[in-house]
Amino acid sequence: MARVAILTGFEPYGGRGINPAAEVVKRLDGSTVTGARVVGRLLPVSYAKLGSSIEALLREHEASAIVSLGLWPGEKMIRLERVAINVADFEIADNEGTFLTDAAIQGNAATALMATWPVRAAERALIDAGIPARVSSTAGTFLCNATLFQFLHQLEGRRRRVPCGFVHLPYLPAQVAELMRDLHRERQLELEQRADVASMDLDTMARAVRIVIETCLTLPPAP
Amino acid sequence: MARVAILTGFEPYGGRGINPAAEVVKRLDGSTVTGARVVGRLLPVSYAKLGSSIEALLREHEASAIVSLGLWPGEKMIRLERVAINVADFEIADNEGTFLTDAAIQGNAATALMATWPVRAAERALIDAGIPARVSSTAGTFLCNATLFQFLHQLEGRRRRVPCGFVHLPYLPAQVAELMRDLHRERQLELEQRADVASMDLDTMARAVRIVIETCLTLPPAP
Amino acid sequence: MARVAILTGFEPYGGRGINPAAEVVKRLDGSTVTGARVVGRLLPVSYAKLGSSIEALLREHEASAIVSLGLWPGEKMIRLERVAINVADFEIADNEGTFLTDAAIQGNAATALMATWPVRAAERALIDAGIPARVSSTAGTFLCNATLFQFLHQLEGRRRRVPCGFVHLPYLPAQVAELMRDLHRERQLELEQRADVASMDLDTMARAVRIVIETCLTLPPAP
Amino acid sequence: MARVAILTGFEPYGGRGINPAAEVVKRLDGSTVTGARVVGRLLPVSYAKLGSSIEALLREHEASAIVSLGLWPGEKMIRLERVAINVADFEIADNEGTFLTDAAIQGNAATALMATWPVRAAERALIDAGIPARVSSTAGTFLCNATLFQFLHQLEGRRRRVPCGFVHLPYLPAQVAELMRDLHRERQLELEQRADVASMDLDTMARAVRIVIETCLTLPPAP
Numbered sequence: 042m043a044r045v046a047i048l049t050g051f052e053p054y055g056g057r058g059i060n061p062a063a064e065v066v067k068r069l070d071g072s073t074v075t076g077a078r079v080v081g082r083l084l085p086v087s088y089a090k091l092g093s094s095i096e097a098l099l100r101e102h103e104a105s106a107i108v109s110l111g112l113w114p115g116e117k118m119i120r121l122e123r124v125a126i127n128v129a130d131f132e133i134a135d136n137e138g139t140f141l142t143d144a145a146i147q148g149n150a151a152t153a154l155m156a157t158w159p160v161r162a163a164e165r166a167l168i169d170a171g172i173p174a175r176v177s178s179t180a181g182t183f184l185c186n187a188t189l190f191q192f193l194h195q196l197e198g199r200r201r202r203v204p205c206g207f208v209h210l211p212y213l214p215a216q217v218a219e220l221m222r223d224l225h226r227e228r229q230l231e232l233e234q235r236a237d238v239a240s241m242d243l244d245t246m247a248r249a250v251r252i253v254i255e256t257c258l259t260l261p262p263a264p
Numbered sequence: 265m266a267r268v269a270i271l272t273g274f275e276p277y278g279g280r281g282i283n284p285a286a287e288v289v290k291r292l293d294g295s296t297v298t299g300a301r302v303v304g305r306l307l308p309v310s311y312a313k314l315g316s317s318i319e320a321l322l323r324e325h326e327a328s329a330i331v332s333l334g335l336w337p338g339e340k341m342i343r344l345e346r347v348a349i350n351v352a353d354f355e356i357a358d359n360e361g362t363f364l365t366d367a368a369i370q371g372n373a374a375t376a377l378m379a380t381w382p383v384r385a386a387e388r389a390l391i392d393a394g395i396p397a398r399v400s401s402t403a404g405t406f407l408c409n410a411t412l413f414q415f416l417h418q419l420e421g422r423r424r425r426v427p428c429g430f431v432h433l434p435y436l437p438a439q440v441a442e443l444m445r446d447l448h449r450e451r452q453l454e455l456e457q458r459a460d461v462a463s464m465d466l467d468t469m470a471r472a473v474r475i476v477i478e479t480c481l482t483l484p485p486a487p
Numbered sequence: 488m489a490r491v492a493i494l495t496g497f498e499p500y501g502g503r504g505i506n507p508a509a510e511v512v513k514r515l516d517g518s519t520v521t522g523a524r525v526v527g528r529l530l531p532v533s534y535a536k537l538g539s540s541i542e543a544l545l546r547e548h549e550a551s552a553i554v555s556l557g558l559w560p561g562e563k564m565i566r567l568e569r570v571a572i573n574v575a576d577f578e579i580a581d582n583e584g585t586f587l588t589d590a591a592i593q594g595n596a597a598t599a600l601m602a603t604w605p606v607r608a609a610e611r612a613l614i615d616a617g618i619p620a621r622v623s624s625t626a627g628t629f630l631c632n633a634t635l636f637q638f639l640h641q642l643e644g645r646r647r648r649v650p651c652g653f654v655h656l657p658y659l660p661a662q663v664a665e666l667m668r669d670l671h672r673e674r675q676l677e678l679e680q681r682a683d684v685a686s687m688d689l690d691t692m693a694r695a696v697r698i699v700i701e702t703c704l705t706l707p708p709a710p
Numbered sequence: 711m712a713r714v715a716i717l718t719g720f721e722p723y724g725g726r727g728i729n730p731a732a733e734v735v736k737r738l739d740g741s742t743v744t745g746a747r748v749v750g751r752l753l754p755v756s757y758a759k760l761g762s763s764i765e766a767l768l769r770e771h772e773a774s775a776i777v778s779l780g781l782w783p784g785e786k787m788i789r790l791e792r793v794a795i796n797v798a799d800f801e802i803a804d805n806e807g808t809f810l811t812d813a814a815i816q817g818n819a820a821t822a823l824m825a826t827w828p829v830r831a832a833e834r835a836l837i838d839a840g841i842p843a844r845v846s847s848t849a850g851t852f853l854c855n856a857t858l859f860q861f862l863h864q865l866e867g868r869r870r871r872v873p874c875g876f877v878h879l880p881y882l883p884a885q886v887a888e889l890m891r892d893l894h895r896e897r898q899l900e901l902e903q904r905a906d907v908a909s910m911d912l913d914t915m916a917r918a919v920r921i922v923i924e925t926c927l928t929l930p931p932a933p
Contacts, residue, residue, distance in 0.1 A: 115679045117340070117462040118440060126793055126822060126847060132670075132677040143830060153795060153822030161812060168445050171438035173463055175455060178795060179848035214468055215394035217341060222391050224578075231578045232398060233561045236682035239340040239462040240396055245437055338902045347572055349599060349624060355893075355900045366607060376572060376599030384589060401572060402625035447801075454801040456784045459905035563786070563908040564886060614891050617884035619909055621901060660914055661840035663787060668837050678844060685786040685908040686842055691883055 044077035044105040046254050047098060051111055051184065054086035054136050058219075061210045061246060062110035068247045075258045077105055084109075086136040088129065088184060095191045099199065106204045106257035107192055108158070110250065111185035113209035115237035118173035119249045120209035122180040123160050125190035126153040130182035146190050154193035158206030159260040163253045172249045180207055204257035208250060211241040267300035267328040269477050270321060274334055274407065277309035277359050281442075284433045284469060285333035291470045298481045300328055307332075309359040311352065311407060318414045322422065329427045329480035330415055331381070333473065334408035336432040338460035341396035342472045343432035345403040346383050348413035349376040353405035369413050377416035381429030382483040386476045395472045403430055427480035431473060434464040490523035490551040492700050493544060497557055497630065500532035500582050504665075507656045507692060508556035514693045521704045523551055530555075532582040534575065534630060541637045545645065552650045552703035553638055554604070556696065557631035559655035561683035564619035565695045566655035568626040569606050571636035572599040576628035592636050600639035604652030605706040609699045618695045626653055650703035654696060657687040713746035713774040715923050716767060720780055720853065723755035723805050727888075730879045730915060731779035737916045744927045746774055753778075755805040757798065757853060764860045768868065775873045775926035776861055777827070779919065780854035782878035784906035787842035788918045789878035791849040792829050794859035795822040799851035815859050823862035827875030828929040832922045841918045849876055873926035877919060880910040 048069055050062030063083055070081025080102055084094050113120060127146050134140040160176050167174035180186035189207040196205060212220075217240045224232060232238070271292055273285030286306055293304025303325055307317050336343060350369050357363040383399050390397035403409035412430040419428060435443075440463045447455060455461070494515055496508030509529055516527025526548055530540050559566060573592050580586040606622050613620035626632035635653040642651060658666075663686045670678060678684070717738055719731030732752055739750025749771055753763050782789060796815050803809040829845050836843035849855035858876040865874060881889075886909045893901060901907070 113679070114677065118444075123797070124795055124821065128792070128847065130845075130847075151822075152793065152820055152824050155821050168441045168448075171441045173437055173440035173444055173461060175444060176799075178797065178799075178851055182847055214396050214464070217396035218391045218394045221341075221396055221398060225391075231560065233559070234681065234683040237680040238396060241437070241463070242465040242468055244467070245465055336902070337900065346574070347598065349570055351569070351624065353622075353624075374599075375570065375597055375601050378598050399576075401574065401576075401628055405624055454783065456782070457904065457906040460903040564890075614887045614894075617887045619883055619886035619890055619907060621890060660842055660910070663842035664837045664840045667787075667842055667844060671837075684842060687883070687909070688911040688914055690913070691911055 045102045046074060046077045046079050046106040046108065046258060047102055047104040048079050048081045048254065049084050049109040049188065051084055051086050055133055057216065059213065059216060060112055061213045061243065062112055064213065064243055065110055065210065065247050065250050068243065069250060074251055074254045077258050079254065084188065086184060088135050088139045088141065088187060089137060091184065091187055092191055095195055099195055104203060106254055108250065108254055108257060109188050109192065109207045111207065111209055112212065114212060115239060116209055116211045117239040118175055118211065119167055120175055120177045121160050121163055122177050122189060122207040122209065123156050124153050124178060125156065125180055125186050125193055127151060127190060128182045129187055132183065135184060146187050147194055150194055154190060156189060156206040157193065157202065158204040158257050160206060162260050163256040166252050166256050167249055170252055172245060174249070177209065185209065208253060210246055211239055212237065214240040214242060216240065268325045269297060269300045269302050269329040269331065269481060270325055270327040271302050271304045271477065272307050272332040272411065274309050275306050278356055280439065282436065282439060283335055284436045284466065285335055287436065287466055288333055288433065288470050288473050291466065292473060297474055297477045300481050302477065307411065309407060311358050311362045311364065311410060312360065314407065314410055315414055318418055322418055327426060329477055331473065331477055331480060332411050332415065332430045334430065334432055335435065337435060338462060339432055339434045340462040341398055341434065342390055343398055343400045344383050344386055345400050345412060345430040345432065346379050347376050347401060348379065348403055348409050348416055350374060350413060351405045352410055355406065358407060369410050370417055373417055377413060379412060379416065379429040380425065381427040381480050383429060385483050386479040389475050389479050390472055393475055395468060397472070400432065408432065431476060433469055434462055435460065437463040437465055439463065491548045492520060492523045492525050492552040492554065492704060493548055493550040494525050494527045494700065495530050495555040495634065497530050497532050501579055503662065505659065505662060506558055507659045507689065508558055510659065510689055511556055511656065511693050511696050514689065515696060520697055520700045523704050525700065530634065532630060534581045534585045534587065534633060535583060537630065537633055538637055541641055545641055550649060552700055554696065554700055554703060555634050555638065555653045557653065557655055558658065560658060561685060562655055562657045563685040564621055564657065565613055566621055566623045567606050567609055568623050568635060568653040568655065569602050570599050570624060571602065571626055571632050571639060573597060573636060574628045575633055578629065581630060592633050593640055596640055600636060602635060602652040603639065603648065604650040604703050606652060608706050609702040612698050612702050613695055616698055618691060620695065623655065626655070631655065654699060656692055657685055658683065660686040660688055662686065714771045715743060715746045715748050715775040715777065715927060716771055716773040717748050717750045717923065718753050718778040718857065720753055720755050724802050726885065728882065728885060729781055730882045730912065731781055733882065733912055734779055734879065734916050734919050737912065738919060743920055743923045746927050748923065753857065755853060757804050757808045757810065757856060758806060760853065760856055761860050764864055768864055773872060775923055777919065777923055777926060778857050778861065778876045780876065780878055781881065783881060784908060785878055785880045786908040787844055787880065788836055789844055789846045790829050790832055791846050791858060791876040791878065792825050793822050793847060794825065794849055794855050794862055796820060796859060797851045798856055801852065804853060815856050816863055819863055823859060825858060825875040826862065826871065827873040827926050829875060831929050832925040835921050835925050836918055839921055841914060843918070846878065849878070854878065877922060879915055880908055881906065883909040883911060885909065
């Protein structure tokens with residue numbers, strides 16, 4: 042039976058009509074990477090449902106690699122997270138209106154969990170492929186961080202050692218175009234005050250995520 | 265006889281091995297846009313030769329549109345210049361070692377010249393096509409600004425009214441990847457201190473420049 | 488009779504309760520710099536009244552130096568403008584609701600006017616004093632640029648050669664603190680999406696503007 | 711006997727001649743905050759000596775609050791760290807030439823430790839005082855993070871519950887002025903490529919750190 046690589050992304054949120062994470066998941070779902078089948082799954086932007094969605098996914102598939110994707114508005118390159126912290130502290134509400142401040146994700150859990158993927162090797166493989174990438178030491182404190190924390194926490198509980206990590210993606214060009222159109226239309230905020238106008242095209246993002254999955258499937262998980 | 269659209273770009277400079285402007289010119293050279301033939305030309309990164317290169321181009325072709333391209337390290341989107349100022353003030357030397365400070369480009373010329381292309385319509389067309397774009401009020405004071413100034417100045421001398429403008433392009437992804445590799449290798453400068461890590465893929469850039477040429481060929485030049 | 492240095496600033500605008508330009512003007516109004524009396528004046532954030540306010544000021548005082556101040560949200564240092572362009576293109580309305588797009592400031596005037604102050608000497612004097620400063624090639628296309636353009640245009644009409652320039656100032660720290668409080672309260676925009684959170688304290692700004700005025704009074708105007 | 715608040719800063723590093731952290735420590739050392747005496751101490755920029763320096767400090771003083779300071783080039787405001795991760799991953803060498811990549815700080819320790827200071831209250835107090843401030847979820851992976859980790863780890867070992875945190879400071883204005891002078895002199899890097907040109911004056915920084923210490927002394931440590 043073929044190996045499986047789980048790839049998750051989020052539905053659109055924060056009033057945006059599109060999410061690059063979802064687009065990449067749709068693009069790669071069902072494809073084959075290094076002999077493994079990519080199982081793509083869109084997670085709802087719901088903090089409350091996150092834990093059970095992830096639990097169901099882990100029950101369903103004995104994955105050989107787990108890579109989750111999320112949008113980081115303003116990010117300029119492929120950003121590879123090395124750690125998830127046990128903090129939920131939102132700047133905007135999730136799609137169900139949940140708004141948390143300085144909360145713990147799991148009451149009796151570690152302060153932080155290290156991502157178990159070969160993050161440095163993934164960074165190197167991306168740069169060698171001509172794709173801008175960097176290792177990051179913070180996945181924020183919104184649902185992206187919570188997703189990585191939940192995956193790592195539940196994998197620990199199941200005593201499963203599998204490469205598991207999180208990729209933050211920039212906006213798609215069309216999203217920034219939309220943002221520029223709104224700036225013109227609404228005239229509410231000057232461009233110089235915006236830090237979130239970088240973007241990356243879907244092809245490059247999809248290529249990057251394939252390389253990341255490949256690296257996870259090829260190299261042993263971090264100790 | 266078919267109409268001609270002149271498209272110029274620069275050769276690599278500043279120690280970089282590649283220039284997105286040159287790549288887009290190579291990609292579009294010889295193609296047809298709105299019935300016009302695109303004549304692509306690479307300009308040397310030489311301040312001394314700029315005037316004569318441009319003079320030769322204008323003598324050679326009775327162009328219906330003139331669009332020049334250049335790299336702006338750190339730029340995040342397609343940037344359309346509306347004005348060129350009569351100032352040459354370099355931060356780095358050109359490829360021949362010329363280094364100017366607070367100099368005038370042309371002794372007896374205007375302080376600045378307005379680009380004669382339909383810059384706002386081009387911006388709108390790009391945004392409608394999902395490509396991030398903005399109108400800019402400074403083309404800097406290096407060779408990009410000098411190119412636009414020379415084109416506009418010489419067109420004035422020839423009493424030719426033709427849409428003429430300048431597009432600043434972001435880095436290509438591979439250039440930022442190279443920069444990240446160097447940051448790792450040399451360990452001389454921390455990432456947080458770099459502002460020039462945004463990029464845009466060649467396909468989107470080439471598509472953008474086609475749309476810009478199209479707009480120039482379709483709309484009358486600015487008054 | 489003592490020489491006079493005109494120093495202008497703007498009243499608050501854009502929904503902000505304070506303007507660093509106004510604060511510096513209030514601080515320096517009536518003081519003496521290099522034997523000259525500083526005449527501080529607050530200009531209304533009204534495009535319609537700009538021309539006549541400046542005309543009145545020039546009629547009233549035979550100034551030996553003219554320095555205008557304005558806020559540039561997001562700016563990180565003292566920014567010295569070298570040129571004003573004949574363009575009014577607003578991103579927000581002025582305090583009277585006037586909103587212009589791609590308009591000329593003066594119908595039969597030059598495309599741009601060079602500031603007549605010793606801008607490079609001012610930059611050097613600031614840096615030597617330990618104050619971050621830079622020469623800028625765009626004053627934007629809002630009222631700051633229009634103020635510099637009007638001053639230079641009217642001085643030309645009066646055939647007066649006097650050092651005249653424009654300083655863009657960062658936010659005051661208290662303004663960014665207010666912005667951070669609002670971000671928390673309204674939860675509408677994530678911090679990572681804001682580019683305008685740098686600031687500079689009033690003492691440093693006032694010291695900088697004194698040095699700039701001093702440089703203007705000491706050195707001959709640019710040719 | 712009076713209570714003691716430990717305040718640490720670093721000596722200059724990375725080729726810089728000055729460190730705002732050291733300046734603030736010198737300014738506040740020996741002063742009294744809320745009845746407590748501030749004991750300022752400069753730590754060497756030496757990863758190897760960090761643990762023993764901190765151990766000595768904790769042996770020497772039964773502190774009621776511990777606040778450490780460090781420079782973050784490019785930071786625009788007072789940045790309050792909420793967590794330290796068990797990672798040492800340098801971008802530049804420390805002052806003794808030590809250069810670590812993806813190393814653990816402590817072999818048998820937690821992945822991360824939560825700072826035990828009332829970080830949110832400190833942020834609020836700063837903003838109420840008109841000082842731009844924010845809570846951060848990453849202290850980086852250089853000596854600043856290692857210092858916070860070591861303090862928290864050793865306090866755990868001693869079973870001492872005391873408010874302990876880390877403040878990242880922007881550059882001083884004079885440092886950015888120096889940087890601008892070097893950019894001019896060396897002409898190696900264009901300004902647009904630099905992200906580290908924001909600054910904050912020493913008075914505001916010192917005032918901020920006093921408020922932070924005050925908050926730590928007044929409120930109970932985080933659970």
